[in-house]
Amino acid sequence: MSSATRLYLSNDTSARAAGAGLLADAWAARPDVQLIRLSSRGAFFLEPMVERDSPDGRVAWCNVQPEDLPSILAGTGGTPVRSIPFLANQTRFTCANFGETEPLALDEYQARGGLKGLEEAFRLTPDAIIEELRVSQLRGRGGAAFPVWNKWKVAQQAKGGPKYVVANADEGDAGTYCDRMILEGDPFRLLEGMLICARAIGASRGYVYCRQEYPAAAVTLRAAIQKADEAELLELDGEPFPIEVVQGAGSYVCGEETALLESLEGKRGVVRARPPYPAQAGLFGRPTIVSNVLTFATIPQILSRGGAWHASLGTEQSRGTIALQLGGRVKHPGLVEVPFGLSLRQVLEQFGGGMAPGSRFKAVQVGGPLGSLFPADGLDLPICYDAFAKAGAVLGHGGIVVYDHETDMVDLARHFMAFTADESCGKCTPCRIGSVRGREILERIQAGGGTVEDLTLLDDLGETMKLASLCALGGRAPYPVLTAIEHFPVEFRSKLRT
Amino acid sequence: MHEQVEKIHRQVRSEPPNILKTLLALQEQVGHVPVEAIPEIAHSLGTTTAHIAGVLSYYPDLRVAAPGRHIIRVCMGESCYANGCGRVLRALQDRLRTDVGETTSGGKFTLDTMSCAGNCAVSPTVLIDRDLYGRVLPSEVETMLERYR
Numbered sequence: 001m002s003s004a005t006r007l008y009l010s011n012d013t014s015a016r017a018a019g020a021g022l023l024a025d026a027w028a029a030r031p032d033v034q035l036i037r038l039s040s041r042g043a044f045f046l047e048p049m050v051e052r053d054s055p056d057g058r059v060a061w062c063n064v065q066p067e068d069l070p071s072i073l074a075g076t077g078g079t080p081v082r083s084i085p086f087l088a089n090q091t092r093f094t095c096a097n098f099g100e101t102e103p104l105a106l107d108e109y110q111a112r113g114g115l116k117g118l119e120e121a122f123r124l125t126p127d128a129i130i131e132e133l134r135v136s137q138l139r140g141r142g143g144a145a146f147p148v149w150n151k152w153k154v155a156q157q158a159k160g161g162p163k164y165v166v167a168n169a170d171e172g173d174a175g176t177y178c179d180r181m182i183l184e185g186d187p188f189r190l191l192e193g194m195l196i197c198a199r200a201i202g203a204s205r206g207y208v209y210c211r212q213e214y215p216a217a218a219v220t221l222r223a224a225i226q227k228a229d230e231a232e233l234l235e236l237d238g239e240p241f242p243i244e245v246v247q248g249a250g251s252y253v254c255g256e257e258t259a260l261l262e263s264l265e266g267k268r269g270v271v272r273a274r275p276p277y278p279a280q281a282g283l284f285g286r287p288t289i290v291s292n293v294l295t296f297a298t299i300p301q302i303l304s305r306g307g308a309w310h311a312s313l314g315t316e317q318s319r320g321t322i323a324l325q326l327g328g329r330v331k332h333p334g335l336v337e338v339p340f341g342l343s344l345r346q347v348l349e350q351f352g353g354g355m356a357p358g359s360r361f362k363a364v365q366v367g368g369p370l371g372s373l374f375p376a377d378g379l380d381l382p383i384c385y386d387a388f389a390k391a392g393a394v395l396g397h398g399g400i401v402v403y404d405h406e407t408d409m410v411d412l413a414r415h416f417m418a419f420t421a422d423e424s425c426g427k428c429t430p431c432r433i434g435s436v437r438g439r440e441i442l443e444r445i446q447a448g449g450g451t452v453e454d455l456t457l458l459d460d461l462g463e464t465m466k467l468a469s470l471c472a473l474g475g476r477a478p479y480p481v482l483t484a485i486e487h488f489p490v491e492f493r494s495k496l497r498t
Numbered sequence: 499m500h501e502q503v504e505k506i507h508r509q510v511r512s513e514p515p516n517i518l519k520t521l522l523a524l525q526e527q528v529g530h531v532p533v534e535a536i537p538e539i540a541h542s543l544g545t546t547t548a549h550i551a552g553v554l555s556y557y558p559d560l561r562v563a564a565p566g567r568h569i570i571r572v573c574m575g576e577s578c579y580a581n582g583c584g585r586v587l588r589a590l591q592d593r594l595r596t597d598v599g600e601t602t603s604g605g606k607f608t609l610d611t612m613s614c615a616g617n618c619a620v621s622p623t624v625l626i627d628r629d630l631y632g633r634v635l636p637s638e639v640e641t642m643l644e645r646y647r
Contacts, residue, residue, distance in 0.1 A: 018636075
């Protein structure tokens with residue numbers, strides 16, 4: 001079909017939810033259109049986006065409707081992709097392939113630098129791989145921000161095998177979707193990172209624990225594993241390194257590494273007491289590296305470009321780039337990869353484009369449902385681990401949700417505590433009982449039956465949960481609630497019984 | 499039920515006994531995990547009924563009762579919350595005259611919520627079976643449901 005025009009359209013879940021599926025259905029039978037389904041660039045406020053090749057790179061038509069096809073085919077009204085500020089102002093390394101490649105085209109992945117990290121890993125000794133990661137100062141991107149090299153060193157030196165590599169694809173933090181985009185859009189990058197890890201620690205088997213809410217991701221990933229296997233990539237030093245996708249079943253706490261391991265063993269996803277850490281005794285009691293999808297996806301370029309390259313980006317304690325995921329009442333929701341160090345305000349203004357039409361800013365939450373809330377005067381905080389830790393906040397997995405003037409802070413606080421009460425695994429008392437009591441207190445305040453003592457009680461309860469919970473679910477759950485009370489006291493006090 | 503448990507058992511026998519995998523596979527085939535099947539699953543995996551029941555009750559996605567012909571899940575994640583998922587849920591409750599976790603009287607729709615669909619940039623989100631709807635307005639609920647007549 002030489003007369004057909006090549007049009008690029010994303011097959012990402014969110015792009016489809018925004019209308020890409022409708023376009024594909026409408027144009028499927030057109031002999032003059034050759035549709036190529038790619039990953040999404042992550043500029044979701046512009047989806048569905050349709051692109052064409054031009055001598056100066058891709059040209060995009062945004063928020064496309066089926067009836068826009070004639071102008072796209074005529075080549076009128078498009079915008080060069082490189083002149084879209086939301087994309088042009090980003091520093092994309094880990095997310096560089098988004099919107100550029102077909103997710104399952106291994107040759108395209110390779111043509112854009114893929115597998116170079118793995119080749120380098122085969123040239124290096126395991127010790128030298130870990131040294132490269134030490135130099136890179138990469139910290140885990142799932143939320144805990146632990147130095148990756150350190151964990152690998154422990155697993156490498158741990159006695160007893162077999163050893164395992166587990167990718168945590170249980171991206172449960174509401175407001176985050178970067179892992180989903182990697183799984184659906186650039187799966188070979190994850191597999192390459194896992195293989196490098198396996199070579200460094202001497203692992204013989206890999207697992208991807210993928211949440212049930214991401215069916216398309218599991219399908220793409222399984223197909224990618226099949227392709228990698230056919231290309232004989234799933235081998236390390238002559239030994240097979242099989243990777244299996246294992247499905248979750250809707251439990252949020254299974255994103256916590258020890259609960260994930262329990263679930264992977266087929267049990268209730270209940271948190272384990274640490275130590276021992278998974279790197280010492282993880283899956284089936286064997287040394288196991290559990291890392292977030294984004295962490296694994298960052299590793300190939302650290303090997304191919306060098307640890308020093310990675311360490312040259314970002315801030316003192318936070319090297320490299322961070323994938324921020326904008327959502328809520330922001331004008332331009334989408335994926336933003338930038339070096340660490342920009343302030344929240346810069347990100348919300350430069351990339352978020354300000355507030356959605358008709359909305360006024362009230363608060364922003366960073367780091368998922370366990371993340372702290374920031375009011376308008378807290379936006380000058382630089383986005384990096386140390387500044388957030390100093391402010392008693394976390395970056396988590398990089399989710400940023402903006403709430404507008406219509407948000408009822410008491411109801412939002414109740415929503416957070418109810419979430420923890422629902423999702424608590426029940427192993428430790430502070431989280432199991434504390435979250436239920438916290439929810440009850442907030443329900444009482446909401447119903448107009450609360451007193452000043454209830455606010456003190458919430459504060460006490462919060463401190464207990466922070467200090468005594470076994471994992472981050474109970475330990476972080478008080479933060480969004482207490483920061484809501486701290487920054488919006490009038491809303492809570494006005495509801496109290498006098 | 500016996501045949502299905504046997505079949506799944508044969509599929510996963512080569513691996514260490516995995517309760518969650520077995521229950522998910524059974525639900526995939528039958529639509530839910532009947533409580534009556536617990537003793538046989540326990541027997542085939544060489545474990546106790548308490549272990550099976552424990553796993554079955556732990557995971558939100560495992561169901562012990564047959565759901566409606568279509569499962570509607572409204573995302574309650576923070577981005578969806580900020581974008582008015584509460585109003586979408588109320589519209590669905592009013593339209594279907596059913597509450598969260600319940601099935602409509604004709605057995606057609608089960609209404610449920612979910613924590614996050616990862617569709618935060620195109621929120622609020624409603625998932626009906628395998629169809630994901632983004633930027634859903636309460637006023638669109640009627641037309642959305644009509645596709646499942």
